[in-house]
Amino acid sequence: MTQRPFTRRAFLAGSACTAASLRFAEKLFGAPDATAAKPNPALEKLAAVALHEAQKQGATYCDIRINRYRDQYCGYRLSPPRGGSGTDEVPFAGDSQSFGFGVRVIAKGQWGFAASPEVNEGEIARITREAVTVAKANSVLQAQPVLLAPTGQYIDRWVSPSEKDPFVVPMDEKLELIHGAALTVKKNPKVFSSYGSLFFHAEDKYFASSEGSSIQQYIVQVYPGLGGTAVDSQKNISRDRSYQVPPLSRGWEYVAMVNLGENASRIADELVEHLAAPPVKAGKKDLVLMPSHMCLTIHESIGHSTELDRALGYEANYAGTSFLTTDKMGKFRVGSDLMNIFGDRTSEYALSTVKYDDDGVKTTRFPIIEKGIFKHYQTIRDQAHLIGENESRGCCYADSWSSVPFQRMPNVSLAPAETSVTLDELIAGVEDGVLIEGTGSYSIDQQRYNFQFGGDAFWEIKGGKKRGMIAQVAYQAKTPDFWQACDGIGGRSLWQQYGFPNDGKGEPMQTNAMSHGCAPARFRQINVIQTD
Amino acid sequence: MLSKQEAKNLADKVIGYSKLPGCQVDVYSSEAVFIRFANNGITTSGYSLDHSVSISSTTEDKRHGNANVSELTDAALRAGVEQAEAMARISHPNPEDMPALGPQQYPEIENFDTFTGNSRGDALIGHVKGIIDAAQAKKLTAAGFVQRYATCSAVANKAGLFGYHQNTSADLSNTMRNADGSSSGWATQTSTTVRDLNGMDAGRIAADKCANGVGKKRLEPGKYTVILEPAAVSDLIGTLGYSMWARSAEQGQSFLSKKGDKPGQTLLGEKLFADCITLRSDPFNPKLPASPWGPSLLPNEKIAWIEKGVVKNLVYDRFWAEKAGKKPTPYPSNLVLEGQNHTLADLIQSADRAVLVTRFWYIRMLQPQTLQATGLTRDGVFLVENGKVTSPVMNFRWNESPVRVLQNTKMLAQPVATQGAEAGSSFAPALLATDFNFASISDAV
Numbered sequence: 001m002t003q004r005p006f007t008r009r010a011f012l013a014g015s016a017c018t019a020a021s022l023r024f025a026e027k028l029f030g031a032p033d034a035t036a037a038k039p040n041p042a043l044e045k046l047a048a049v050a051l052h053e054a055q056k057q058g059a060t061y062c063d064i065r066i067n068r069y070r071d072q073y074c075g076y077r078l079s080p081p082r083g084g085s086g087t088d089e090v091p092f093a094g095d096s097q098s099f100g101f102g103v104r105v106i107a108k109g110q111w112g113f114a115a116s117p118e119v120n121e122g123e124i125a126r127i128t129r130e131a132v133t134v135a136k137a138n139s140v141l142q143a144q145p146v147l148l149a150p151t152g153q154y155i156d157r158w159v160s161p162s163e164k165d166p167f168v169v170p171m172d173e174k175l176e177l178i179h180g181a182a183l184t185v186k187k188n189p190k191v192f193s194s195y196g197s198l199f200f201h202a203e204d205k206y207f208a209s210s211e212g213s214s215i216q217q218y219i220v221q222v223y224p225g226l227g228g229t230a231v232d233s234q235k236n237i238s239r240d241r242s243y244q245v246p247p248l249s250r251g252w253e254y255v256a257m258v259n260l261g262e263n264a265s266r267i268a269d270e271l272v273e274h275l276a277a278p279p280v281k282a283g284k285k286d287l288v289l290m291p292s293h294m295c296l297t298i299h300e301s302i303g304h305s306t307e308l309d310r311a312l313g314y315e316a317n318y319a320g321t322s323f324l325t326t327d328k329m330g331k332f333r334v335g336s337d338l339m340n341i342f343g344d345r346t347s348e349y350a351l352s353t354v355k356y357d358d359d360g361v362k363t364t365r366f367p368i369i370e371k372g373i374f375k376h377y378q379t380i381r382d383q384a385h386l387i388g389e390n391e392s393r394g395c396c397y398a399d400s401w402s403s404v405p406f407q408r409m410p411n412v413s414l415a416p417a418e419t420s421v422t423l424d425e426l427i428a429g430v431e432d433g434v435l436i437e438g439t440g441s442y443s444i445d446q447q448r449y450n451f452q453f454g455g456d457a458f459w460e461i462k463g464g465k466k467r468g469m470i471a472q473v474a475y476q477a478k479t480p481d482f483w484q485a486c487d488g489i490g491g492r493s494l495w496q497q498y499g500f501p502n503d504g505k506g507e508p509m510q511t512n513a514m515s516h517g518c519a520p521a522r523f524r525q526i527n528v529i530q531t532d
Numbered sequence: 533m534l535s536k537q538e539a540k541n542l543a544d545k546v547i548g549y550s551k552l553p554g555c556q557v558d559v560y561s562s563e564a565v566f567i568r569f570a571n572n573g574i575t576t577s578g579y580s581l582d583h584s585v586s587i588s589s590t591t592e593d594k595r596h597g598n599a600n601v602s603e604l605t606d607a608a609l610r611a612g613v614e615q616a617e618a619m620a621r622i623s624h625p626n627p628e629d630m631p632a633l634g635p636q637q638y639p640e641i642e643n644f645d646t647f648t649g650n651s652r653g654d655a656l657i658g659h660v661k662g663i664i665d666a667a668q669a670k671k672l673t674a675a676g677f678v679q680r681y682a683t684c685s686a687v688a689n690k691a692g693l694f695g696y697h698q699n700t701s702a703d704l705s706n707t708m709r710n711a712d713g714s715s716s717g718w719a720t721q722t723s724t725t726v727r728d729l730n731g732m733d734a735g736r737i738a739a740d741k742c743a744n745g746v747g748k749k750r751l752e753p754g755k756y757t758v759i760l761e762p763a764a765v766s767d768l769i770g771t772l773g774y775s776m777w778a779r780s781a782e783q784g785q786s787f788l789s790k791k792g793d794k795p796g797q798t799l800l801g802e803k804l805f806a807d808c809i810t811l812r813s814d815p816f817n818p819k820l821p822a823s824p825w826g827p828s829l830l831p832n833e834k835i836a837w838i839e840k841g842v843v844k845n846l847v848y849d850r851f852w853a854e855k856a857g858k859k860p861t862p863y864p865s866n867l868v869l870e871g872q873n874h875t876l877a878d879l880i881q882s883a884d885r886a887v888l889v890t891r892f893w894y895i896r897m898l899q900p901q902t903l904q905a906t907g908l909t910r911d912g913v914f915l916v917e918n919g920k921v922t923s924p925v926m927n928f929r930w931n932e933s934p935v936r937v938l939q940n941t942k943m944l945a946q947p948v949a950t951q952g953a954e955a956g957s958s959f960a961p962a963l964l965a966t967d968f969n970f971a972s973i974s975d976a977v
Contacts (some may be wrong), residue, residue, distance in 0.1 A: 014819055021606050023601075023603055023607070024603055024605070024608070025603065046708075058606045061777055079783075080783075081627075081855070082651050082779075082782065082855040083782075083855075088628065089624065089627065090627065090628050091595075091596070091624045092596070092598075093596070093597055093619045093620075093623050094597070094598030094600070094616075095598070095600070095601065095619065096598075096599070096600035097600065097601055097603075098584065098602045099602050099603055099604060100582070101783040102580075110574065111576050111577070112577065113576060113577065113578035113579070113580075114578060114579045114583065115579075115580040116579065116585055117581060117582055117603075118581075130579050131579075134577050134579055134653055137654065138567065138577050140575040140657075141573055141574045141657065141660055141664065142573045142574055143570075143571050143572055143573025143574075144573065144664045170622070171622055171623070175622070176623070177646070179624075192784075230849075231784040231785060232784075233784035233789065233791075233792070233795040234791070234792065235791070236783045236784065236789060236790075236901050237901055238784060238900065238901065308777070312571070312815055313570050313571050313673060313675055314571070314575055314675070315570075316570060316707045316709055317675040317676045317677055317705055317706060317707040317718075318677070318953075320893075321709075322974070323975075325713070325977070386798060402581075402582050403580075404576045404578055406576065418850065441896040441906060442896060443894040443895070443896045443906045443907060443908065443929070444894060445893065445908045445910075445927065445929070445975075445976035446893055446910055446972045446976050447975075447976035447977065448976075449665055449974060449976045450908065450929050450972065450973070450974035451926075452906050452929060452931075452971075452972075453897065472899075474898070474906070476929065476971070476972055478975065494694070495965065507568050507677035507679075508564070527948070529971070531898040531904060532898055532899035532902040532933070532956075
């Protein structure tokens with residue numbers, strides 16, 4: 001390692017501690033404290049300004065979110081220099097913070113919203129008046145007045161589970177770890193380039209409403225990444241392979257658990273095999289889909305189709321609507337009897353897990369599909385009455401203090417088999433099929449019917465056995481046909497929560513993180529195509 | 533919104549705090565006003581301010597650290613600088629680091645409209661009313677979004693470079709659906725000024741598409757001549773135009789890599805397309821947002837990527853350009869596909885049999901060496917027979933490469949400012965291309 005003039009101690013002294021003492025956001029939220037039962041009084045004092053001002057301006061409801069987001073990233077890209085065969089090692093390291101507040105009101109039956117990065121009492125009062133002005137102005141074009149489902153009054157503080165906050169771990173320790181893993185992938189002479197990255201996201205969130213809730217929460221998420229690319233310039237092809245690590249809402253301890261270094265050489269070997277792998281022969285085949293792949297299949301085909309705002313037309317102009325229209329609730333068969341899907345923002349370590357959503361609603365686990373039948377939508381407070389329900393299912397989220405909270409996908413997961421079905425048993429039942437791991441190219445239509453999904457790596461299954469790798473695989477299906485073709489799901493011991501940090505929806509577009517728990521699953525006679 | 537002097541003062545203050553040899557400061561502030569509507573009524577709307585300061589510090593031996601802060605107090609800025617410098621000190625040298633640029637002559641780009649920058653909801657709500665009125669007149673349901681955006685960005689470094697730019701943008705889009713969900717129509721408008729928006733026009737176009745889309749025919753998947761409207765073309769040229777990196781082309785990972793025994797060969801200078809295909813970036817186009825500088829901080833300029841069918845330029849960043857002994861080229865500031873002296877009606881009239889496509893959806897790359905992508909049609913697909921639109925047809929999934937589409941292009945209309953679902957705004961014409969590969973039917977409406 002190159003000689004470095006500054007030590008880890010210098011980093012701590014020069015960065016984290018200094019920043020903590022100088023930034024208002026750090027003082028306002030304080031350090032994550034799993035033992036505290038109440039929000040910081042300084043947050044409540046600021047929020048009171050908005051709640052008071054909104055009432056004074058004639059709003060019938062108000063909530064304020066004062067949030068601070070922190071993202072830290074570091075890693076390496078290892079690739080050959082121009083025209084050379086060596087390796088250039090390009091490091092990157094950064095830390096980003098965003099702090100501000102957003103005020104949401106209902107006035108004259110209409111939502112209004114305004115937001116600012118200047119967190120002080122004067123600006124909070126001014127922005128609250130702006131939000132009321134917006135609501136009143138737009139009430140002339142309201143389809144129907146906003147009606148909120150009831151929720152409890154909560155005074156609470158909550159911290160997502162972690163043993164060690166990743167933001168206090170010195171950057172050089174992180175760089176060293178990820179450098180070693182990326183270097184191991186690149187050591188294989190047939191690997192063209194490799195990368196390794198560690199990304200950490202934290203949200204300090206405070207919510208207060210005119211209905212009496214005051215909630216402070218801290219969420220931290222960990223996203224490790226490792227992979228590489230191999231190139232065959234004679235054939236003019238390249239292939240990728242990455243280590244499939246589930247991102248989770250955990251602490252630094254998780255990075256050690258995923259064994260990046262130990263998996264690096266396997267990833268390099270599979271990358272080289274992927275480059276030489278023959279293309280798939282197109283046709284109807286059975287698929288065995290691993291959790292690292294199934295997560296996105298669940299996400300796209302079921303997660304999005306069961307969002308109530310899509311079914312009601314609120315997303316018609318951007319993300320689209322849903323084939324699961326409200327008349328199908330309670331009776332439409334989406335999949336086989338094996339298919340049990342649930343929404344769950346309480347699941348330990350999952351990316352969308354919080355104790356309260358951005359409506360101030362306590363989160364729950366709820367059924368979405370039971371034995372293949374569509375049962376319930378994902379909902380928020382202003383939607384529940386539109387389908388005759390009396391309470392929200394806690395799916396409200398805004399990706400920033402400056403974003404309008406709306407219905408976002410919770411953790412949507414496929415229940416494992418009740419018996420201990422193994423992966424070998426799933427594969428043994430396949431004469432001609434493909435096992436798919438990881439996510440590749442994904443595309444689905446605006447009502448979530450027609451999809452075409454790729455993957456990160458593919459293995460042929462012949463005569464009930466997993467064989468060598470194949471390439472250029474994608475499969476096409478309609479959502480109900482696909483899920484009705486599911487005839488095998490692995491047992492609980494195979495259940496894993498993979499997830500994503502950046503699902504896009506809404507206008508202006510917002511991103512959302514969520515997990516999708518599942519075990520490997522088998523699907524019969526799916527249309528497999530060969531891509532370029 | 534920060535004025536030029538305020539941005540300069542802020543940047544100077546940050547640079548004044550830095551102790552390492554290299555410090556670059558990017559200042560950004562924005563103001564957004566937006567209205568979202570659905571089911572013929574406004575749903576959410578807002579007014580939002582934001583700002584941030586990004587600090588990039590570099591040691592003498594090329595170690596980098598970055599910090600982004602949104603608190604602008606002296607104490608918070610100083611903490612941000614200390615954080616970036618601490619990270620730089622413990623990082624490793626970056627072999628691709630380039631020396632900081634000194635003062636630059638950035639071009640004046642006129643894409644800030646004061647009226648738009650001062651507009652609030654009252655300048656937008658009339659357009660929403662125009663769309664909802666158009667929907668209700670045909671017993672349809674409208675959903676959509678209208679926003680105006682004003683941003684200011686500034687960049688400065690310790691070597692004396694400083695740039696400041698403001699721009700505005702205004703966007704409107706709407707989707708109309710009929711009561712039984714059997715048809716939908718869509719229209720969009722994009723500009724740098726709210727004055728160019730016209731909700732009534734956008735509503736009328738979407739309503740007509742929706743009304744004309746009832747009674748869809750089922751066409752078998754396969755290769756068809758297509759007439760792509762500008763929004764669809766915009767997404768295709770976005771897939772192509774933002775993939776023109778010299779580095780990936782030389783390293784065998786691009787549609788511009790040359791197949792064969794000699795690694796490093798590219799298709800630069802080769803004629804891949806017909807004479808009618810010219811693709812440029814033009815930061816001076818007054819209807820498209822663009823910055824005076826690109827990611828390398830070199831001045832943005834008008835540049836041809838494809839000229840009369842020939843691959844004219846690749847994107848060389850400063851590092852790769854130095855290694856290749858070439859002049860750096862700017863990353864595409866926007867995309868402009870030149871057209872011909874035709875209208876969409878001319879394209880339709882010229883076709884014996886073709887599929888007319890309003891826009892695309894969910895485009896994802898399948899293979900970088902061919903640029904094969906998959907995606908879907910959406911909100912208005914029609915069969916053209918003997919020069920006339922004869923019937924609506926069901927949506928398709930497609931697997932196709934924009935390279936092949938441009939190679940198969942036979943006729944173009946005049947370009948307009950537009951935007952699809954994926955690639956942001958561009959200047960694109962409608963075009964007619966043969967042999968477009970529709971892979972399967974999509975039941976979605």
